[in-house]
Amino acid sequence: TTPPAKYDAAGGSGLINIKLKKAQGDSWSLALGSSHLRRYDEGETAFTSNFMYSKNKLSLSSSLNYRDGGETFNYQDYNSFPNELWDTKQVFNRGYKRINGVFGLQYIATPNWTLGFQYIANFNKTNSNRNTRSSVYNHHTDVAFNDIISFTTADQKPDFNSINLFNEFKLDTVKGLIALPKLKKQTALKLPGEYNFDLPEFNSIDWKLPNSTKNKKQFFSAQSMHSFVFSKQHQLLLAGTAEGILHIWDVNGSSSPVQSIQVTNNQVSKIVVKGDKAYVFSVSSNIAVYSLKEKKLLGNLQYIEKEGEQRLAMYTPDKYFNLDPEAMDALHFTKQGNVFPLSSYELQGNRPDKVFKALGFSDAGYIETLNKSWQTRLKRVGVKPSEAFLESRGPEIKWNRDELPVILKEKNMKLQFSAIDSTHASITKLLIRINGVPLKGREGISIKMPDDTIHFNESINLNQGKNIISVIAINKNGGESVEQTHEIYYLPEQKQKSKIVYIGVGVSQYKDATKNLVYAAKDVNDIAARIKNYADTVEAHTITDANATKLQVLRIKELLKKTGEDDVVILSFSGHGMIDTTAGFLFAPHDMNFNAPTQNGLSMTMIEDLLDDIPARKRLLLMDACHSGEQLEGLSANATLPEGVKEVGTRGNETLKKKADKEKENERKGYMAMKELFGDFSRGNGAFMISAAASNEFALESKQWNNGVFTASFLEALYEVKDKSADKTIKVRELRK
Structure with a gap:
């Protein structure tokens, strides 16, 4: 019997394959299969049968498949208009019954002449209905004043029958072969030598004998297969089903899959083998990555359309994920029938290090840097690392x-x-x-x-x-x-006017005149002048040079406590930045003691405290200073200047040390990871931060820009981002680029 008795079936499918042989040319086989797929209130039941008989020169084959199922989709959309809010709920139901069968007969009249026919029948019955209700609310009264209800039904019976006849003649003249070949099936996979496969039915793959129409072996599935591929290196045959299941056969083993694994939620459209990996494409823009060597699913890539652009999400079988921050609300977890947004697990579950390692997309050095980025982030917000982030360990x-x-x-x-x-x-x-x-x-x-x-x-x-x-x-x-x-x-009756509160701290003239800069004070004044064009009301304050002492800077908090919830607060710093071995980053106010920087230096915690617990909820911090970015856990702050740039042009003050190019590149990538992979989801004070340099980098100023490089780029970006935006708004994520 095939499969042998030791075969351990899994899931809701069964397969019986009985094969008896009298002689090499006479045989018959019967395969019966059933499956049941459950989708909440709906489900699908399928029965399949395949029969083959071969005696002397006559071969007969037949298959019959039956599917009975249905599915329900629930949608809800909110659309906000100036005076109305539309709450649209839609329920779509679809039921179907499908019967398809194939009967084929082939006769080998002579070694050079084969004839036969094939009959294909497909009977379908699909009924669907869509119930839509839109409730229209008045923004001013919060009352639904209109209901729009529609109900549509559709019944379809797309049936077809076909009969195919074929003749094949082979003429041998002086050992030359002239043949009238039979028509190739689109499902055929023909490789040089002995590995030729065919998918004549949805539920079985034929392995053909070399230069013959006879089968060497058949591989069966209880589900309909739509695509397949063979890896000669690994001696594995892979096929994808309409339900997103990947079947894997050892071609030297039995006719039953050695593994069946759910790799995606939709029909598999294509499978591509590259090296030790198989890439399984689905009709829903999902790509599953399967290891042929380890025989396991490594992870998935999902493309999500967001605001007219494609965003990439990646996740592993153990639920770790990494995705474009703007697509965070497109995916969710389900637990005990409840739906939770990905943001609920984002601190512990957003692990690019684990995702990249599982998929094999990066080297060990970069993966280590990503891990340090994650540790730095958790340490910053006071959360302990956990490897069991999906388990409930706290209150409810x-x-x-x-x-x-x-x-x-x-x-x-x-x-x-x-x-x-x-x-x-x-x-x-x-x-x-x-x-x-x-x-x-x-x-x-x-x-x-x-x-x-x-x-x-x-x-x-x-x-x-x-x-x-x-x-x-x-x-x-x-x-x-x-x-x-x-x-x-x-939604207030009268829309509130927009307001920006800008406070800029810029120090060009220091108490220690040997540390003077050229453009720092000018930077904050230029931003104050430019920002006045971006809101109905702009309140701009600049604190520069001798006025920018540590005490005066800390008094900014009093001003920020007077803001409103809808105000936009922009706080910018331009001047010297330093790294202290114990205090970390320090911004240098006018009265900075560069020999004892912790005395009057402004730590990052002090700067963040200015924006913490204030009424305004839209907060942006701009840091135009050396070493003002995140310092990764376990990585040093040493740096080298770019080639051709002199130390006098930087906004920093320390001895430089040489570093290996690869180490610098990994630290740079780690800094970018903090900005791009985590930046929009920091559980700190809710402020977005854009800095001129990473913890191991320098901020530059030059006559060429008439500003610090960071400030010049920020001023230019204000123009470009607003011009490119469809609604003329400015997104922090775009400014970061």
Whole structure:
């Protein structure tokens, strides 16, 4: 029997293949298969049968397949217009019954003459219906004043029958061969020598004998196969099904797959083998990467269309992911019937180091740098690394979001929820964020009387337009709840005017005149002048030279506490930057003691504190100073100047050390990883940061630009990004580029 008794079947499919042979030329085989696929309330049942009989010169083959199933899709869209909000819900149901069969007869009249025929029948019955309801709300009254309901049905019966006849003659003249070959099937895979395969039916692949129409072996599947490929190096045959399953056969083994693995959620359209990897393409722009050597799925690449552009997401079988930050809301996790956004697991699950290593896309040096980038990020926000990020190790949030409104015309909203810890560990802190900005500062809300059950009931102010509210509870052991989110729109009767509050600190003239710069003070004045064109109201403040002492800079906090929730705050620093072995990055104010920099130097923590716990939720920090970027955990801040650039033109002050080119490149890539892979999701004070240099790099100034290079680039980018934007808005992510 095939498969042998030791075969261990898996899943909801069964396969019986009975094969008896009387002689080499006489044989028959029968294969029966069934499967059941469950999709929530719908499912699909399939039955397949394949029969082959060969006796002397006559060969007969037949197959019959039956599929009965259905599927349901639910959609919900929100469309906001100046005076209306459309809430559209759509339910699409589709049911189908499909029967297809093939009967073939072939007769070898002589060694040079073969004739036969094939009959193909396909009967389909598909019925579908689509129920759509759009509720139209008035922005001013929050009342649905109109319902638009539509219902459509469709019944289809695309049937077809075909009969194919063929004759094949071979004329041998003086050992030369003249042949009238039979028509090639589109499903054939013909390789030099003995490896010739054919997919005449959906449920079996034929391995042909060399120079013959007879089969050497057949490989069976309980699901319909649509594409296949053979790896001679690994002696493996791979085929993809309509359900996204990849079957793998050892061609020297049995007719049953040695492995069947779900690699994608949609039909496999193409399989390509490159070296030790197979790339499995689906009809939904998903690419699965399978290791032929290790016989396991390495990961998936998914292209997502976002705002007219293709964004790339990558993820591994153990749920680690890395994707374009702007596509974060396109994917989600499901757990016990609940849907959670990827942002709920982003701190621990966004692991480009693990994804790149699994897919084999980078060398060991860069993967180590990515890991250090991740460690640096977690250390910065005070979170311990975890390898079991999907497991619940903390409290549970009880928040009845179904009763919350979709839109509000009032700025104030009552936020009510409970947090419960089943392990009876006291809950000590809450992290509540609105559009990524924490309430009460980056440390969160401390619970005055910690308990294993706490109730939160307070009013919060919303931002104009969309508000994504997220809640996390943390117990005394550091265990976090799964982040719960809710999206709500605040649409006031009269749209508020835009406002920018710009504060620039620039130091060209230092108390120690030997450290003077040329353009630092001019930089912040130029930004202040340019930024006035980008909002209805612009409040610009500059603190330069002798006025930019440490004490005066720290007083900026008093001004920022007077801002409003919808204000845009831009805080920029231009001057010397230094690295201290204990304090890290320090910005040099006017009264900086360069021999003892920690006395009056402004640390990155001090600068971040200026933007922490202020009303304004749109915050941008610009740092035009040497070493102002993230310093990766475990990597040094030593650097070399670019070739042809003199030290006097930099905004730094320390001895330079030479580094190997490869080490510098890995650290540079690590800095870029911090900016591009993590930058939009830092759980700090909610501010975006754009810096002139990484921790091991220099910021430059020159007469050529009449500014610092960073400031000159920023001023130019303000023009370019706004001109290219369809709605004339400026996105921080575009400025970073």
